[in-house]
Amino acid sequence: MANLNRLMTLPNRWQLWRLGVFLAALAPLVIWGWQVASNAAGPEPGRYLLLNIGLGALWMLLLTLSLTPLSRLTRWKGFALIRRQLGLWTLAYASLHMLSYALFILGLDWGMLGSELVKRPYIIVGMLALSGLVALGVTSNRWSMRRLGKRWKSLHRLVYGILGLALLHFFWVVRADLGEWLLYAAISALIMATRLPPVARTLPRLRYRFGRAS
Amino acid sequence: MLIKIAKPHDLSESDVTPESVYLSRRRFMGGMAGLGAGLALGGPAHAEADYADVPDGDGPAWLKEKIDATRWQAVTPRDPEKDKLAPFDDASGYNNFYEFGSGKSDPARRAGSLETQPWSVVVDGEVNNGGRFALEDLASPSRFEERIYRLRCVEAWSMVIPWLGIPLAEVIRRAEPTSRARYVRFETLVDPEQMPGQRSAFSLIDWPYVEGLRLDEAMHPLTLLALGMYGRELPNQNGAPLRLVVPWKYGFKSIKSIVRISLVEEQPLNSWQQIAPDEYGFYANVNPRVDHPRWSQATERRLPNSLFSPNTIDTLMFNGYADEVADLYAGLDLRTHY
Numbered sequence: 001m002a003n004l005n006r007l008m009t010l011p012n013r014w015q016l017w018r019l020g021v022f023l024a025a026l027a028p029l030v031i032w033g034w035q036v037a038s039n040a041a042g043p044e045p046g047r048y049l050l051l052n053i054g055l056g057a058l059w060m061l062l063l064t065l066s067l068t069p070l071s072r073l074t075r076w077k078g079f080a081l082i083r084r085q086l087g088l089w090t091l092a093y094a095s096l097h098m099l100s101y102a103l104f105i106l107g108l109d110w111g112m113l114g115s116e117l118v119k120r121p122y123i124i125v126g127m128l129a130l131s132g133l134v135a136l137g138v139t140s141n142r143w144s145m146r147r148l149g150k151r152w153k154s155l156h157r158l159v160y161g162i163l164g165l166a167l168l169h170f171f172w173v174v175r176a177d178l179g180e181w182l183l184y185a186a187i188s189a190l191i192m193a194t195r196l197p198p199v200a201r202t203l204p205r206l207r208y209r210f211g212r213a214s
Numbered sequence: 215m216l217i218k219i220a221k222p223h224d225l226s227e228s229d230v231t232p233e234s235v236y237l238s239r240r241r242f243m244g245g246m247a248g249l250g251a252g253l254a255l256g257g258p259a260h261a262e263a264d265y266a267d268v269p270d271g272d273g274p275a276w277l278k279e280k281i282d283a284t285r286w287q288a289v290t291p292r293d294p295e296k297d298k299l300a301p302f303d304d305a306s307g308y309n310n311f312y313e314f315g316s317g318k319s320d321p322a323r324r325a326g327s328l329e330t331q332p333w334s335v336v337v338d339g340e341v342n343n344g345g346r347f348a349l350e351d352l353a354s355p356s357r358f359e360e361r362i363y364r365l366r367c368v369e370a371w372s373m374v375i376p377w378l379g380i381p382l383a384e385v386i387r388r389a390e391p392t393s394r395a396r397y398v399r400f401e402t403l404v405d406p407e408q409m410p411g412q413r414s415a416f417s418l419i420d421w422p423y424v425e426g427l428r429l430d431e432a433m434h435p436l437t438l439l440a441l442g443m444y445g446r447e448l449p450n451q452n453g454a455p456l457r458l459v460v461p462w463k464y465g466f467k468s469i470k471s472i473v474r475i476s477l478v479e480e481q482p483l484n485s486w487q488q489i490a491p492d493e494y495g496f497y498a499n500v501n502p503r504v505d506h507p508r509w510s511q512a513t514e515r516r517l518p519n520s521l522f523s524p525n526t527i528d529t530l531m532f533n534g535y536a537d538e539v540a541d542l543y544a545g546l547d548l549r550t551h552y
Contacts, residue, residue, distance in 0.1 A: 044518070
């Protein structure tokens with residue numbers, strides 16, 4: 001933390017921090033793209049991208065949702081500063097996931113997309129989650145925050161529902177082994193548990209104890 | 215498995231059996247005659263160069279000898295331009311074998327731990343000549359044949375793979391089924407020490423993996439017990455040392471690493487039907503008109519594909535083997551018996 005703090009005393013320290021997060025969030029896409037370009041993504045590169053980006057979207061969502069409990073726990077300002085960015089990354093990954101499906105799996109067969117949309121529950125649920133993310137994305141600017149006032153917070157509580165939909169979407173594509181899904185479900189449950197009022201109240205006190213002990 | 219959706223049973227009579235099932239007797243016989251001729255004549259001698267870039271395996275000497283004496287290209291695709299062989303690396307690096315994990319590259323990564331020598335197979339049930347047979351004793355009496363088949367996965371992708379093996383019918387005949395035998399039940403090895411997927415606490419499969427065929431399906435000349443592919447023995451991840459290949463059914467019917475073949479009276483409950491009876495049936499015939507509840511079966515992605523050309527092709531009734539097998543299902547409602 002000491003090193004990090006020294007870094008943060010630079011004049012544009014928060015911009016640097018944000019830039020670092022931006023590059024880290026971009027990195028997986030670059031890596032997967034490079035793997036596809038160098039024929040290292042297997043015989044079905046489209047599906048490789050689809051699945052990785054989909055899981056990446058869930059990662060982004062879970063990271064976004066862990067920022068609030070993390071700042072309660074540490075009181076470090078940096079976490080709150082990247083919340084909007086990671087939220088938008090979640091939207092970006094989810095959109096790319098959907099785009100990969102339309103492009104690489106359906107081959108831009110729009111008729112097929114239409115029929116899959118109405119027939120397949122996991123796709124409906126995925127699209128609902130994506131629509132929710134779009135709603136949050138377009139209202140993530142200051143202007144919307146001012147416009148919506150108190151309603152902004154209620155609107156952005158949609159993110160909890162989106163997490164539920166994303167997990168349901170994931171659950172419905174499982175075929176033979178629930179292990180990986182259960183891991184993500186458990187992480188989600190933990191992150192949500194930190195928002196329960198008694199837990200949320202305890203988090204700053206935990207920080208105080210850590211602080212004294214060290 | 216996890217979705218409960220009403221099956222579309224409310225269809226008109228005309229939807230019940232696909233047109234392609236209504237084959238004339240003549241066409242069917244013609245198809246069989248063609249197949250028979252192919253089997254009888256054999257194909258051109260195998261050129262080593264065909265599989266020059268395929269790595270050698272380390273199978274036992276007797277298996278190498280059997281492979282050398284293979285009747286090469288005993289069954290080949292009608293249209294070799296459309297049905298090009300998948301590269302060996304794709305066929306052996308991208309598949310499902312849940313005993314080794316649920317990812318497509320898990321089997322290739324983790325199946326090295328499978329010990330396939332020695333290997334024995336129990337043949338039991340309604341047979342006069344059952345028992346436990348060493349793999350060599352089970353397979354050696356038959357001449358190996360190379361069969362180039364389309365493999366259509368229930369997940370809507372497919373590959374063309376050159377298998378080496380023996381007709382299942384010959385093994386069943388040697389076992390001398392009794393008059394009570396109506397189905398064949400197959401079991402995969404259970405050994406969590408060697409098969410990490412079986413160690414998963416959250417697997418939905420109740421090991422051993424079980425598959426089954428009706429006796430007439432099992433006796434059909436297209437049904438193959440494979441011991442090799444691409445001119446060599448099977449890689450572990452593809453179901454070494456002995457697997458089933460039923461080219462007109464979804465890939466999950468083609469059970470891998472078989473340790474038991476039982477002739478039985480009752481229809482076996484196959485693993486996928488047990489997990490999700492609304493998604494996977496006993497027959498699992500490739501059928502573009504009956505969708506999986508979670509995706510369409512009308513088309514398939516022929517692999518390998520590339521990013522901007524998914525290589526999507528129409529799925530054929532019985533995976534293109536309708537001429538040979540449609541007769542087996544005359545009068546059967548394939549929508550109910552999916």
